[in-house]
Amino acid sequence: MSDDGRITHVAGTGVPVRGNDIDTDRIIPARYLREITFETLGPHAFEDERRQLNGKHPFDDARFTGASVLVVNRNFGSGSSREHAPQALMRRGIKAIVGESFAEIFFGNCTTIGIPCLTLPATQIESLQSLIEEEPETALEIDVGSGTITAGQAAYQAELPASVREAFVSGEWDALSSLLESNDAISAVHDRLPYITGWPAR
Amino acid sequence: MGQTLLDKVWDAHSVRELPNGQTQLFIGLHLVHEVTSPQAFQMLAERGLAVRYPDRTFATVDHIIPTDESTRPYVDGMAEQMFVAIEQNVEQTGIPFFDRSTGRQGIVHVIGPELGLTQPGMTIACGDSHTSTHGAFGAIAFGIGTSQVRDVLATQTISVAKPQCRRISVSGKLADGVFAKDVILAIIGRLGVQGGVGYAYEYAGDVFDAMSMDERMTVCNMSIEGGARVGYVNPDETAYAYLQGREYAPNDADFDSARQWWTDVASDADAAFDDRVDIEGESIAPMVTWGVNPGQVLGVDDLIPSPDDVEGLERRSIQDALDHMKLTPGAPIAGTPIDVAFVGSCTNSRISDLREAARVAEGGRVPAHVKALVVPGSQQVKTEAEAEGLDDVFRAAGFEWRDAGCSMCLAMNPDKLVNDQVCASSSNRNFKGRQGSPLGRTLLMSPAMVAAAAVAGEVTDVRAMAMG
Structure with missing residues (x-):
């Protein structure tokens, strides 16, 4: 990220987490939502799965230490709206996610905190995951503006909705500043809604 | 060509098109609970922002609240800390707050409609994915993340793409x-x-x-x-009849005008x-989930699927689900033994849910090895159920009768599965670990089916039982 918040490129190594429909309860179990900050979440990402796999989860695999690009399969982040899920991944060092598809609220939460989620067809996800597993040191580079992902000698053309791409490239992925600009227009909508300002007489 | 309700509500609440192409959408009703809001209030404070329309946000406590203990401070220190946080936040910002002392506390998606806050044609947001519940009234209602809770508090709007x-x-x-x-x-x-x-x-x-x-x-x-x-x-006459006379619904003088708009x-x-x-x-048959997401579901008289039926990553998904659930492909789901039965959650904890469950439970007896609990969705639901004697029916059948909260739907309070217990549950998610034990196994079904399973000690077709 540049000083002005623009996110145009993400570079680093990758970590594949395979499986369809990996829900936000699996990404961060609900007991870690018993907290009034996000700051301590990082170490708990995928905690229950990691315990069950006894060190064999990719997040515990030394080959993927320090990875910043998470590569996943279909419908990643389904379920709960908990922003704790992307916050945990971010605090664990994840800066971008590439997957076949994402659940909608998860995708929006990632955008709002500055994590681009790009999509590739299933076969290319499979190829990228295998590449990372075989050569974990492969340097990945994501050009957020064009959607091009280079992985060593390989290149992939990923997709990102135009509005989201624009938000990252312009540095306005956290919408609050833009939202605050429309003060008068917000008041106008507020004032015209009968359920707020009163029902017209009949 | 005419418009959908989605089109009309979207247009009525659209503030502007943002530079990124998304809509800045006004949120008519914002609901807040203790789990996804503390960081939002913190972010607001850090940026020196005030709550723009405190009268358009309403707060309650549901996720962490114990359902078998009412004395403060709670034994659970973290729960106590989160309660203190929301109490301070609503006090400092002037947001109306329905805690237990009001008699109107409950699961946020139960009390919104119950109080008449939820109305047709509104946009509604809450830091909770089950906010879609409020769409039953013809509202456009959706779950948002905590940063968006901050956005609503600060501006009463969010940036969102029209679906x-x-x-x-x-x-x-x-x-x-x-x-x-x-x-x-x-x-x-x-x-x-x-x-x-x-x-x-x-x-x-x-x-x-x-x-x-x-x-x-x-x-x-x-x-x-x-x-x-x-x-x-x-929205239709069923919705209007429900709304009439509720605390925050339009009063009688305004009701006709509101009805026309709706x-x-x-x-x-x-x-x-x-x-x-x-x-x-x-x-459609009575449905039961067999896997680890709500799409892994079948009719109660169907057979558990086999990974051999499909190819590729989907095969892996089925195998993975069966491994977690310890179920056998090709076997009937009916007859699966259960350890716990849970009637509750924002999906199925309203008075009609409790009536259906009680009708099935009445005269039966939960086996000693099964733990069964009924958790009403709100204090008002609890009061209404007790007035009808449903609590006595449940207690007589061996169910625990609790106070209102989310409880074992997501086990953020002390109600949790232990080890690999199987739970017949009227909640909404059968994800791995959802009910508090990483190895816990959840079978989603209707409240009547949960009651049937509780009494039989195993998954049972409620159609085969005497229906009251």
């Missing part, structure tokens, strides 16, 4: 023993857990027309389990939809 609209029509009638929960599980089973991504679901047809508001809420609640962030039913907001007869799905109500 497409899919009309799901269920025709005919439901068989006896088949409930709203079975309808939505059947829809998710058919369209998949990501089939609704990018869509709002409009539920229409004879079956939804005939449903009570409680039943419509059950269906809309689980829209998100099918991937759809928004689900709604067009009627106008419904989808036009010639509205255009991006997609349509038609399902026959008669085809």
Whole structure:
């Protein structure tokens, strides 16, 4: 990220987490939502799965230490709206996610905190995951503006909705500043809604 | 060409198109609970921002609240800390707060409608994915993350892309023993857990027309389990009758005027939809999940699927689910022994849910090795149920009768599965670890089916039991 918040490129190594429909309860179990900050979440990402796999989860695999690009399969982040899920991944060092598809609220939460989620067809996800597993040191580079992902000698053309791409490239992925600009227009909508300002007489 | 309710509500609440192409959407009603809000209030304070319309946000406590203990400070120190945080936040910002002392506390998606806060034609947001529940009234209601909770507090708006609209029509009638929960599980089973991504679901047809508001809420609640962030039913006389006389609903003098606005907001007869799905109500059986997401579901008289039926990553998904659930491919789901039965959650904890469960439980006896609990969705539901004697029916059958909260739906309070217990649950998610034990196993079903399973000690077709 540049000083002005623009996110145009993400570079680093990758970590594949395979499986369809990996829900936000699996990404961060609900007991870690018993907290009034996000700051301590990082170490708990995928905690229950990691315990069950006894060190064999990719997040515990030394080959993927320090990875910043998470590569996943279909419908990643389904379920709960908990922003704790992307916050945990971010605090664990994840800066971008590439997957076949994402659940909608998860995708929006990632955008709002500055994590681009790009999509590739299933076969290319499979190829990228295998590449990372075989050569974990492969340097990945994501050009957020064009959607091009280079992985060593390989290149992939990923997709990102135009509005989201624009938000990252312009540095306005956290919408609050833009939202605050429309003060008068917000008041106008507020004032015209009968359920707020009163029902017209009949 | 006419407009959908989605189109009309979107237009009425649109502040502007943002530079990124998304809509800045005004949120008419914002609901807040203790789990997803403390960081939002903190972010607001860090930026020196005030709450723009404190009278458009309402708060309660539901996720962490103990359901078997009412004395403060709570034994659970973290719960106590989160309660203190929300109490301070609402006090400093002037947001109305329904805690237990008000007699109106409960699960946020139960109390919103119950108090008449939820009304047709509104936009509603809450830091909770089951906010889709409120769509039962013809509102556009969706879950948001904590940063967006901050945005709503600061501006009463969010940045959001307008979804497409899919009309799901269920025709005919439901068989006896088949409930709203079975309808939505059947829809998710058919369209998949990501089939609704990018869509709002409009539920229409004879079956939804005939449903009570409680039943419509059950269906809309689980829209998100099918991937759809928004689900709604067009408002009609059933909705208006429900609203009349409720605390925050328009009073009698305004009601006709409100009714006209609500009627106008419904989808036009010639509205255009991006997609349509038609399902026959008669085809739906009592449903039970066998896997680790709500799309892994079958009729109670069906057989558990086999990984050999499919190819590729989907095969791995089925195998992975069966391994977790310790179920056998090709075996019937009926007869699966249970350890715990849970009636509750924002999906199925309303008075009609408790009545259906009580009707099945009445005269039965939960076996000693099964723990069964009933957790009403709100203090008001609890009071109403007790006035009808439902608590006595449940206690006599061996169920625990608790105070209002989310409880074992997500086990953020002390109500949790232990080890690999199997739970027949009227909640909404059968994800791994959802009910508090990483190895816990959840079977989603209707409240009547949960009561049947509780009494029988195993998954049982409620149609085969004497129906009251």
